[in-house]
Amino acid sequence: MTTDADAPTTSAPDLTELILWFRSNARALPWREPDVTGWGVLVSETMLQQTPVRRVEPIWLEWMSRWPAPSDLAATSQAEVLRAWGKLGYPRRALRLHEAAGVVATEHDDVVPSDVDTLLALPGVGAYTARAVAAFAYGKRVPVVDTNVRRVVARAVHGAGDAGPPATNRDLADVEALLPADEARASALSAGLMELGQTVCTVRSPECERCPVRRRCAWQHNGRPAYAGPAKKVQKFAGTDRQVRGKLLDVLRGAEGPVARKQLDAVWSDAGQRDRCLDSLLVDGLMEQTDDGRFALPGEH
DNA sequence: TTCCCGCCAG
DNA sequence: CTGGCCGGAA
Numbered sequence: 001m002t003t004d005a006d007a008p009t010t011s012a013p014d015l016t017e018l019i020l021w022f023r024s025n026a027r028a029l030p031w032r033e034p035d036v037t038g039w040g041v042l043v044s045e046t047m048l049q050q051t052p053v054r055r056v057e058p059i060w061l062e063w064m065s066r067w068p069a070p071s072d073l074a075a076t077s078q079a080e081v082l083r084a085w086g087k088l089g090y091p092r093r094a095l096r097l098h099e100a101a102g103v104v105a106t107e108h109d110d111v112v113p114s115d116v117d118t119l120l121a122l123p124g125v126g127a128y129t130a131r132a133v134a135a136f137a138y139g140k141r142v143p144v145v146d147t148n149v150r151r152v153v154a155r156a157v158h159g160a161g162d163a164g165p166p167a168t169n170r171d172l173a174d175v176e177a178l179l180p181a182d183e184a185r186a187s188a189l190s191a192g193l194m195e196l197g198q199t200v201c202t203v204r205s206p207e208c209e210r211c212p213v214r215r216r217c218a219w220q221h222n223g224r225p226a227y228a229g230p231a232k233k234v235q236k237f238a239g240t241d242r243q244v245r246g247k248l249l250d251v252l253r254g255a256e257g258p259v260a261r262k263q264l265d266a267v268w269s270d271a272g273q274r275d276r277c278l279d280s281l282l283v284d285g286l287m288e289q290t291d292d293g294r295f296a297l298p299g300e301h
Numbered sequence: 302t303t304c305c306c307g308c309c310a311g
Numbered sequence: 312c313t314g315g316c317c318g319g320a321a
Contacts, residue, residue, distance in 0.1 A: 049307045055319070089317030093308085126308045147306050165312085203304085234303070237318075246317050284316090 013156055013216035015178060015192075019185055021212035022192030027199070029053065030061060032136075038112030039070050039104070041137035045129045046097045051088050059088055070112065071105035073098060079297035082286070083253050091249060091286055095298075096124025114138035127168055131190075141186035143175035148197025149190075153178070155201060159218030161227035162203065244268050244277040245286075252287055258294035 026032065031044035043063055047056040063084065067073040073081065078098060085094035100122040104112055112133065113119050119130035127145070134140040150163035150171055157178070163171075175193070179186040200207050208214050208224075219225070237243055247267040251259060268274045278295075281287045288298050 046307095050305075050317075052305070052320080087318060089319085090307090092316070096308085124308070128307055167312095233314090235305085235315090238302090240315085240317095242316055243318085249317095280316095 013213065013218070015156075015189055015213060015216070016180075017212045017216075018192040018196060019180075019188045022188055022195055026191065026195060027053075030057060030064075036137070038114065038133060038137040039068075039101075040064055041133050042100070042112050042125075042129075043097065045132045045136075046093055046124060047088055049093060049129065050090055055088060059084070059086060067101075069105075069110050070101040071110050074102040074105045077299040078285075079300035082249075082297050086253075087250075089246070092284055093124055095285060099123045100125065112137065114140065116140075116142055127172070135187040135190045139183055139187045141179055141181075141183045142190070143172045143179060144190040144194065145171045145175050146194060146197075148201075149175060149193045151203065152193050152197045152201045155206075155219035156213055156217045159222040159225070160229075161219070161225050162229070164229040241273065241277050241280070244273055245281055248274075248277055248281060249286060252295060252297050257300065258290045258292075258296040260294055264295060 029044075030036075031040055036044075040060075044056065044060050047060055063073075066084070067076065076098070078095060081094050081098045082091055085091055088094075103122055104110060108118075113122075114134055114137070116130050116134050119125050119133055120127070122130075125133075131142045131144045132146075134142045135144050145168075147163070147166075150166070153171075153174055154160045154163035157174070175190075178193075179189060196211070196213075200211050208217075208220060211217065214220055244267075248264055251264055251267060255263075264278065265271075265274065268277075278287075282289065285298055287295050288300075289295055
């Protein structure tokens, strides 16, 4: 008997129980309500990039109330959008979402596309978000891979303690292979994989006794070995340009109109770093300089 | 102090 | 493929 060199070294476990688990254990998040549009899902997924659910919830509700359609947001100034983004962090996301809203309004009849490649062409929409919108807003059978899903698959399928460095194409193919043929079941599994990674199969203290797939989990069968790959990098915040940019922008969000240079100088003592950050904020389009040399949120004056 | 964890420019 | 981009909760 010959062996197939391309055969996977591990066989995919049956994850049917994860679909059932998700259907009865999914957290009741506002963007999961049945009447939420593709626009609502795009806004939620963009806000959820790098920002925890609890901080996103109130802002998302406000946005949906103020801007129920892409054209509503597109008609708003960048300054107002940045203020409404508040302290969700990484405000370039807000600018890109504003820009994407304009594209959807003018080129897609004010309806967020359901096709992955069309979604990928929108500003701020990458491999994860495009597929999340396709799967969660439109019920499509596409692999949705974030870091939680990578960890769940690394454990349940490959028996490792955690996923190694991202390898987008391989990761997508990996998860694609797990999806059932049926669209509704596939999107439920995609959502279930994420939910499991966020709430049960966590990095540091997985609650395996609560896990719906524990009896089929390769990591369990391996005796839950520790993560063996290269050390993960820890991201600093205190003292970084990110912190300084945040402080500078916060001054403008809190001001009525343009502010003098002196007010910005007050938030950080290192002049060199301050100037560098100010410059990068201008380059990023997160602030503008007025004719008289003051600073303002974009599109405000 | 540590953790969170997607997009994009270089 | 690597590193920079926010800010708050644990």
